Amino acid sequence: MDVFDLIIIGAGPGGYIAAERAGSLGKNVLLIERDQMGGVCTNLGCIPTKSLLNAAKLYRSAQESEKMGVTATSVDFNLTTAMKWKQETVETLRSGITFLMKNAKVTVVFGEAVCLDANHVQVGKTVYEGTDLIIATGSSPAVPPIPGHDLPHVVTSNEILSIEKLPTSLAIIGGGVIGVEFASFFASVGVKVSIIEMMDEILPMMDGEFAKLMRREMKPVEFRLGCKVTEITRDGVKYTDAKGAVQNQAADMVLLSVGRKPNLEALQALNLDTNRLGVVVDDQLRTNIPHVYAIGDVNGKSLLAHSASRMAEVVVANLYGENKQKMRYQAIPWAVYGIPEAAGCGLTESEAKKSGREIVTATTQMRANGRFLAEHGKRAAGLCKVVADAKTKAILGVHLLGPYSSEIIYGAAAIIEAELRIKDVKEIVFPHPSVSEIIRDTLFAIEGTL
Amino acid sequence: MDVFDLIIIGAGPGGYIAAERAGSLGKNVLLIERDQMGGVCTNLGCIPTKSLLNAAKLYRSAQESEKMGVTATSVDFNLTTAMKWKQETVETLRSGITFLMKNAKVTVVFGEAVCLDANHVQVGKTVYEGTDLIIATGSSPAVPPIPGHDLPHVVTSNEILSIEKLPTSLAIIGGGVIGVEFASFFASVGVKVSIIEMMDEILPMMDGEFAKLMRREMKPVEFRLGCKVTEITRDGVKYTDAKGAVQNQAADMVLLSVGRKPNLEALQALNLDTNRLGVVVDDQLRTNIPHVYAIGDVNGKSLLAHSASRMAEVVVANLYGENKQKMRYQAIPWAVYGIPEAAGCGLTESEAKKSGREIVTATTQMRANGRFLAEHGKRAAGLCKVVADAKTKAILGVHLLGPYSSEIIYGAAAIIEAELRIKDVKEIVFPHPSVSEIIRDTLFAIEGTL
Numbered sequence: 001m002d003v004f005d006l007i008i009i010g011a012g013p014g015g016y017i018a019a020e021r022a023g024s025l026g027k028n029v030l031l032i033e034r035d036q037m038g039g040v041c042t043n044l045g046c047i048p049t050k051s052l053l054n055a056a057k058l059y060r061s062a063q064e065s066e067k068m069g070v071t072a073t074s075v076d077f078n079l080t081t082a083m084k085w086k087q088e089t090v091e092t093l094r095s096g097i098t099f100l101m102k103n104a105k106v107t108v109v110f111g112e113a114v115c116l117d118a119n120h121v122q123v124g125k126t127v128y129e130g131t132d133l134i135i136a137t138g139s140s141p142a143v144p145p146i147p148g149h150d151l152p153h154v155v156t157s158n159e160i161l162s163i164e165k166l167p168t169s170l171a172i173i174g175g176g177v178i179g180v181e182f183a184s185f186f187a188s189v190g191v192k193v194s195i196i197e198m199m200d201e202i203l204p205m206m207d208g209e210f211a212k213l214m215r216r217e218m219k220p221v222e223f224r225l226g227c228k229v230t231e232i233t234r235d236g237v238k239y240t241d242a243k244g245a246v247q248n249q250a251a252d253m254v255l256l257s258v259g260r261k262p263n264l265e266a267l268q269a270l271n272l273d274t275n276r277l278g279v280v281v282d283d284q285l286r287t288n289i290p291h292v293y294a295i296g297d298v299n300g301k302s303l304l305a306h307s308a309s310r311m312a313e314v315v316v317a318n319l320y321g322e323n324k325q326k327m328r329y330q331a332i333p334w335a336v337y338g339i340p341e342a343a344g345c346g347l348t349e350s351e352a353k354k355s356g357r358e359i360v361t362a363t364t365q366m367r368a369n370g371r372f373l374a375e376h377g378k379r380a381a382g383l384c385k386v387v388a389d390a391k392t393k394a395i396l397g398v399h400l401l402g403p404y405s406s407e408i409i410y411g412a413a414a415i416i417e418a419e420l421r422i423k424d425v426k427e428i429v430f431p432h433p434s435v436s437e438i439i440r441d442t443l444f445a446i447e448g449t450l
Numbered sequence: 451m452d453v454f455d456l457i458i459i460g461a462g463p464g465g466y467i468a469a470e471r472a473g474s475l476g477k478n479v480l481l482i483e484r485d486q487m488g489g490v491c492t493n494l495g496c497i498p499t500k501s502l503l504n505a506a507k508l509y510r511s512a513q514e515s516e517k518m519g520v521t522a523t524s525v526d527f528n529l530t531t532a533m534k535w536k537q538e539t540v541e542t543l544r545s546g547i548t549f550l551m552k553n554a555k556v557t558v559v560f561g562e563a564v565c566l567d568a569n570h571v572q573v574g575k576t577v578y579e580g581t582d583l584i585i586a587t588g589s590s591p592a593v594p595p596i597p598g599h600d601l602p603h604v605v606t607s608n609e610i611l612s613i614e615k616l617p618t619s620l621a622i623i624g625g626g627v628i629g630v631e632f633a634s635f636f637a638s639v640g641v642k643v644s645i646i647e648m649m650d651e652i653l654p655m656m657d658g659e660f661a662k663l664m665r666r667e668m669k670p671v672e673f674r675l676g677c678k679v680t681e682i683t684r685d686g687v688k689y690t691d692a693k694g695a696v697q698n699q700a701a702d703m704v705l706l707s708v709g710r711k712p713n714l715e716a717l718q719a720l721n722l723d724t725n726r727l728g729v730v731v732d733d734q735l736r737t738n739i740p741h742v743y744a745i746g747d748v749n750g751k752s753l754l755a756h757s758a759s760r761m762a763e764v765v766v767a768n769l770y771g772e773n774k775q776k777m778r779y780q781a782i783p784w785a786v787y788g789i790p791e792a793a794g795c796g797l798t799e800s801e802a803k804k805s806g807r808e809i810v811t812a813t814t815q816m817r818a819n820g821r822f823l824a825e826h827g828k829r830a831a832g833l834c835k836v837v838a839d840a841k842t843k844a845i846l847g848v849h850l851l852g853p854y855s856s857e858i859i860y861g862a863a864a865i866i867e868a869e870l871r872i873k874d875v876k877e878i879v880f881p882h883p884s885v886s887e888i889i890r891d892t893l894f895a896i897e898g899t900l
Contacts, residue, residue: 013882021898021900024898025898025899025900041882042820046820046882046883047820047823047824047883050820050821050824050825050883051518051824051825054518054824054825055515055518055519055520058511058512058515058518058520059515059519059520061508061511061512062508062511062512062515062520062522062525065505065508065509065512066531067531067535068501068504068505068508068531068532068535069505069509069527069528069529069530069531069532069533069535070505070508070509070512070525070526070527070528070532071524071525071526071528072512072522072523072524072525072526073522073523073524074521074522074523075512075520075521075522076520076521076522077519077520078519078520078521079519080519081516081517081518081519082518082519082520083519085517085518085519085827086824088827088828089823089824089827092823092828093820093823096818304881304882305882305883306879306880306881306882306887307879309882310879313876313900316900317900320900321899321900322899323873323899323900325877325900328877331878331879332879333879333880333881334881335881335884343881368546370492370496370497370500370543371500373497373539373542373543374497374500374501374504374536374539375500375501375504377535377538377539378538378542404854404857406881406884407854407857407858407884407885407886408857408858408860408861409881410858410861410878410880410881410884410886410887410889411858411860411861411864411886413878413879413880413881414861414864414865414868414870414875414878415864417874417877417878418864418868418870418874420864420868423773424867424868425864426763427775427778427867428781428860428863428864428867429756429757429760429781429782429783429863430756430783430860430863431754431756431783431784431785431793431856431859431860431863432463432491432496432754432755432756432759433496433497433500433755434785434856434857434860435857436857436860436861437756437860439860448471448474448475449475449771449772449773450471450475450763450766450767450770450771450773450775
């Protein structure tokens with residue numbers, strides 16, 4: 001029987017980072033993957049969507065830049081070419097990960113894993129033994145038991161990434177990040193898009209004021225908020241609207257993006273504690289079974305690729321490193337790569353208030369920002385909000401809606417993690433002109449003194 | 451005679467920020483400007499160039515996105531419209547600054563200032579008295595005494611921003627930031643561009659490896675390095691090349707961008723200490739004359755808009771605030787908004803070595819980065835280099851060449867200012883996928899351990 005220091009199930013951004021870090025430390029690592037290297041992130045999530053969204057942005061800017069002096073006729077979007085570019089991107093990254101695994105001397109096995117106990121995992125007819133086990137099996141799109149969910153024109157985020165023809169109209173059930181990103185893509189390339197959301201606002205992690213502006217900026221997408229879907233039919237989606245009236249949203253394709261469920265199939269024999277989110281873990285990602293760790297989507301703590309990778313590092317550091325670590329969640333950035341972009345890190349104003357803290361906050365408009373103005377003009381919209389502790393003046397949250405948000409937000413993570421106060425950040429020099437400056441300007445809006 | 455707490459000469463990003471901060475603190479402030487609100491930055495520098503460069507980027511992406519599925523025919527660039535957009539941007543920002551001054555109750559006077567002594571400044575026939583004086587008169591393009599420099603087709607960065615017709619060919623004398631940004635713009639919109647630089651590399655603040663890649667990526671711009679211009683003629687530029695041979699660069703327009711000189715005209719009577727860079731100041735921006743401060747380009751310490759603004763804040767904080775400050779230069783970011791972009795903060799590898807420090811460093815390729823790959827493909831080039839202290843592991847410098855660099859770099863300023871070490875930044879979660887992640891990946895390339 002092959003014996004390993006560490007067995008990892010799932011080669012997504014949790015699993016492959018754990019494998020790479022442990023392998024680089026000289027550990028004998030086995031990585032098991034049932035589908036493709038890179039998991040959902042590389043193959044069906046972050047990467048393919050960003051590839052398509054970038055094409056959609058370029059398509060729009062080719063049409064909308066006349067006021068800046070750039071004209072073009074017969075601007076066209078070719079889905080087949082965009083899908084091919086997307087596929088090449090995915091394949092390049094996948095080979096990159098394979099190369100990383102090779103470099104870190106990780107043994108990779110493809111196949112369906114079945115955990116026999118904390119130290120034994122079977123793939124096909126082979127049983128592997130390991131001292132420690134990391135479960136990084138990820139999650140899958142949840143398919144709610146709505147009548148009609150199995151009709152051929154109903155897809156999840158998995159299938160929609162390989163369609164061969166654009167629909168004429170798309171109804172999206174669920175206004176979370178996945179729903180909003182696909183809405184941005186399809187609406188930008190000319191599809192009539194509607195989002196039907198049960199809650200009374202989209203993007204629950206986002207500040208309410210920002211979510212409202214996001215909807216406005218996503219015009220022509222139609223938003224049906226507070227609406228409960230009752231049935232999917234061959235030509236649309238039936239729902240009860242916020243006033244209780246029965247409505248029908250016509251659509252020739254329906255995307256289900258109502259959430260994700262943890263992949264627990266491989267773990268039956270382990271007797272792990274689970275809750276409705278997934279495998280229960282502590283702040284070191286330990287499960288209730290010694291030597292068994294659960295990282296990434298499968299523990300339901302933070303369904304983000306970069307959270308999974310960070311969890312991987314925490315586990316590997318605690319197993320083999322000198323620098324013992326805990327997983328912290330207070331400064332994990334999120335980004336919506338829609339059109340426009342949005343991103344945030346730390347507490348929203350309402351979360352901070354709910355926590356009972358006294359806070360100070362300010363919101364500023366991007367149209368006062370030099371670079372934003374130069375690139376988008378004075379009629380464009382964008383926002384920045386900063387939330388800080390009223391007593392310590394430590395920065396608790398930074399929220400952005402507008403261009404470059406996803407690239408700017410990591411700095412907010414650094415600021416929050418380093419526990420910088422308003423005064424400290426005011427002494428940092430931001431480059432001019434940049435959209436990033438708006439964070440500093442917002443601090444001066446909170447507290448004008450030097 | 452009108453008496454003020456503070457007189458400020460020059461309404462650029464040094465002067466207007468000083469006025470706004472002091473005015474907001476309730477001080478009675480006079481701001482004198484001889485030309486237009488916002489200074490070089492708003493009217494003839496940062497803002498107009500970014501406006502034009504953005505148009506050039508859009509023009510290129512409209513032509514170059516076929517591989518991602520976006521096709522367009524007869525893509526055209528209209529200079530008149532681009533200039534109009536640029537002008538609107540400038541005017542909007544200018545009114546924004548005027549509004550800020552009004553809000554902060556700053557008295558604004560337009561006219562040529564003449565300092566009579568440390569407390570008296572004359573504009574036209576009026577003499578104003580002030581307790582303290584901030585000199586923020588800025589700088590102007592240096593015009594070297596090359597024969598032919600006064601020919602009608604020879605321009606500086608001032609005049610080139612209001613040309614009405616694109617030249618067929620442009621020779622740029624000087625490969626600093628200004629030269630490189632204009633080269634990116636003009637080459638992108640179809641002008642044949644050459645840069646003639648006396649030193650053996652462009653962009654002196656940039657890491658040598660990055661400057662070399664920048665040149666390669668700026669193709670089709672032709673670079674003449676180590677070349678000394680001897681004369682400008684009606685149809686070109688004569689220079690002696692690196693091997694001593696006399697050469698001629700044909701061009702129907704010539705841009706002089708060989709540096710800037712401090713504006714000292716208003717200060718004759720003050721008897722200020724100056725050196726070849728400008729007015730001599732200490733780390734609180736004090737000149738040799740009590741109550742007289744010099745901020746921004748006029749002191750020659752750091753010719754960047756954001757440095758000027760920060761200097762303004764330091765002076766105002768020390769004059770009126772509780773939080774006494776010193777001007778620090780170790781974490782001032784710079785950015786080149788060329789095509790591609792580049793940015794840096796802190797020490798380059800060679801600067802760190804020259805300072806006698808023991809350092810560790812790593813350079814990584816952007817083509818391993820998921821977002822970069824999704825948006826630019828595997829044949830595109832980009833780099834990140836991090837320089838850290840070998841003993842303390844504190845991060846000393848971050849250098850980027852590639853998309854979003856100018857928006858990412860402020861985070862490096864925060865990291866360097868907060869004196870974070872490699873280990874600290876590894877524990878910060880960066881959003882995936884983002885180009886910003888490359889900074890963290892570069893830290894793992896320096897030191898793989900967790």
